Amino acid sequence: MNNSYEQTFPLRTCDFDRYSRILPSAVLDIFQEVAGAHANELGIGFEKMLQRDLMWVITKVKFEILKNPETHTSVKVVTWPLCPSRVTLQREYEVYSLSGELLIKGSSEWVFMHAALRKFMPANDVYPPIKFLEKKSFEGKFTKIPKCDFDENYVLIKPQFCDIDLNGHVNNTKYASFVLNQLCPKENREIGVMQIDYHREVKFGESLRLFLKDEVSSVLAKGEGENETLFSCKIDFKI
Numbered sequence: 001m002n003n004s005y006e007q008t009f010p011l012r013t014c015d016f017d018r019y020s021r022i023l024p025s026a027v028l029d030i031f032q033e034v035a036g037a038h039a040n041e042l043g044i045g046f047e048k049m050l051q052r053d054l055m056w057v058i059t060k061v062k063f064e065i066l067k068n069p070e071t072h073t074s075v076k077v078v079t080w081p082l083c084p085s086r087v088t089l090q091r092e093y094e095v096y097s098l099s100g101e102l103l104i105k106g107s108s109e110w111v112f113m114h115a116a117l118r119k120f121m122p123a124n125d126v127y128p129p130i131k132f133l134e135k136k137s138f139e140g141k142f143t144k145i146p147k148c149d150f151d152e153n154y155v156l157i158k159p160q161f162c163d164i165d166l167n168g169h170v171n172n173t174k175y176a177s178f179v180l181n182q183l184c185p186k187e188n189r190e191i192g193v194m195q196i197d198y199h200r201e202v203k204f205g206e207s208l209r210l211f212l213k214d215e216v217s218s219v220l221a222k223g224e225g226e227n228e229t230l231f232s233c234k235i236d237f238k239i
Contacts, residue, residue: 003080003081004078004079004080005034005041005078006076007037007076008074008077008098009075009076009077011072011073013072021190021191025176025180027106031079031108034077034078034093035091035108038079038080038081042128042130046166053114053116054114054121055115055167057110058110058172059111059197060198061107061108061196062142063194064105064137065191065192065193066104067101067103068103069103070097075095075096075098075103076097077093078093079094080092080133081127082132082136084126087120087123088111089109089127092107092133092136092137093105105137105138106137107137111123118201145195145232146234148220150211150212150213150220150222153211154224155210157209159202159208168204170202172198176233178208178223179221179235183219189237190238191236191237192238192239194236195233196232199229199231200230202223202231210222218237219233220232220233221233
């Protein structure tokens, strides 16, 4: 079994914003697709896990756009898992131009959750016997998104039918769009690094309050439910 996976993606017009910058949601969608394809190849994809009453749940994701892909081109995406811990599983990503230039790098952290009980399950015995790669996209462990004092202004987000995925909750790619739709970054604010921490799933019919704090070179965001933080986000802009 292959310890890494490679796939070529044609980039679509809808993957870019009005300034021809690749959308964070498009980056996360590509990550999600290759992660799912490799999991299927390893025999631990969505359907196989559901047969064991388990489901993949992403808890953190981070990516850095080193160079914006050109529109109407294809990119080569490579992904590989790191050796899992008892609870968490980390997966790395690299996005290349077809000429071999590294455009985007990323990392994500996952857990297994019992599909019915919605509680975390051990993760260190899930993968088949493969030789795990040690290469990481970023040095060290995931850092926590810093807490800050947001003002009282917020936007109420009500996830719609098209925001919900096969697991019955808001798909991880949608949170990036929740933030970008309110931020509306201008042409001179190009995203360099973005990280999202997913604290609790948001199911269909639930709402969240979105808070933003714009600090010029970076933006902090959080989504709140009833007395709890549902997700956190940090964006660092290129200078």
